[in-house]
Amino acid sequence: MAELFDSYKSHYGEAVEGSIRFSGLSHDFFLVAKADLLRRLVVERKLRQGGSAVRALDVGCGVGSLHPHLDGAFDSLDGCDVSEQSILRAGKDNPGVTYRACTTPSLPYEDGTFDLAFASCVVHHVPPSSWLDFFLEMRRVVRPGGVACIIEHNPYNPLTRLAVFRCPFDHDAVLLNSANAASLFQQAGFTDIRSEHFLLLPSATTFARRVERVFAPLPLGAQYACSAHV
Numbered sequence: 062m063a064e065l066f067d068s069y070k071s072h073y074g075e076a077v078e079g080s081i082r083f084s085g086l087s088h089d090f091f092l093v094a095k096a097d098l099l100r101r102l103v104v105e106r107k108l109r110q111g112g113s114a115v116r117a118l119d120v121g122c123g124v125g126s127l128h129p130h131l132d133g134a135f136d137s138l139d140g141c142d143v144s145e146q147s148i149l150r151a152g153k154d155n156p157g158v159t160y161r162a163c164t165t166p167s168l169p170y171e172d173g174t175f176d177l178a179f180a181s182c183v184v185h186h187v188p189p190s191s192w193l194d195f196f197l198e199m200r201r202v203v204r205p206g207g208v209a210c211i212i213e214h215n216p217y218n219p220l221t222r223l224a225v226f227r228c229p230f231d232h233d234a235v236l237l238n239s240a241n242a243a244s245l246f247q248q249a250g251f252t253d254i255r256s257e258h259f260l261l262l263p264s265a266t267t268f269a270r271r272v273e274r275v276f277a278p279l280p281l282g283a284q285y286a287c288s289a290h291v
């Protein structure tokens with residue numbers, strides 16, 4: 062896995078753009094939607110209660126494509142990935158973020174270090190036999206009362222399936238649905254598990270986002286987020 066993503070260190074974004082070109086949407090459109098969702102999570106999950114600082118970790122951050130869109134969302138942001146080359150590129154592009162290479166399944170952080178740990182489009186690259194260990198490790202590095210979130214492809218969306226089929230680094234991907242993700246959160250000992258589907262409409266207007274929220278319980282959007290409290 063590390064070697065595969067090492068080889069995409071200089072053209073990760075282009076590979077994603079190629080796989081979604083048929084949709085007419087840009088990679089940035091998807092990144093902004095994910096960043097907006099994570100900002101909303103901080104508010105809805107009351108991670109800033111009492112004005113406390115929010116320390117976040119992006120597990121499997123790759124080349125850090127999401128990070129420019131998260132400017133100001135947290136008080137500090139760390140990123141880690143099994144691909145050392147991706148981490149080197151992420152560090153050059155995002156000097157305000159702290160990066161570390163990691164080996165799977167252990168994350169290189171002390172217990173309870175973060176208020177929020179998230180993983181965007183990572184779990185489908187982890188072998189299913191290691192999924193529970195991945196969730197347990199996210200739980201370990203989040204403080205009691207903190208939150209973990211995974212963002213994943215919705216396997217029931219045919220356009221998502223097409224994008225995965227066209228994506229050169231997704232050939233080994235094993236997609237999981239939101240019920241599978243919720244079950245893994247539960248087995249790992251998380252509580253208050255919530256799922257929402259998003260990226261349903263090709264628009265980032267407030268109105269479109271409101272409509273998407275109405276349909277979020279249904280498995281319609283291109284991706285979903287599943288989050289839970291430690």
Ligand SMILES: C[S@@+](CC[C@H](N)C(=O)[O-])C[C@H]1O[C@@H](n2cnc3c(N)ncnc32)[C@H](O)[C@@H]1O
Pocket residue numbers: 062063066120121122123124125126127141142143144147163164165166180181182183186187195
């Ligand atoms: C499709 S990329 C997603 C990158 C980034 N999260 C994003 O949304 O743009 C998947 C990333 O997960 C990383 N990865 C896969 N398995 C991992 C693991 N067990 N721990 C940490 N990173 C992992 C890969 O090296 C790769 O950079």
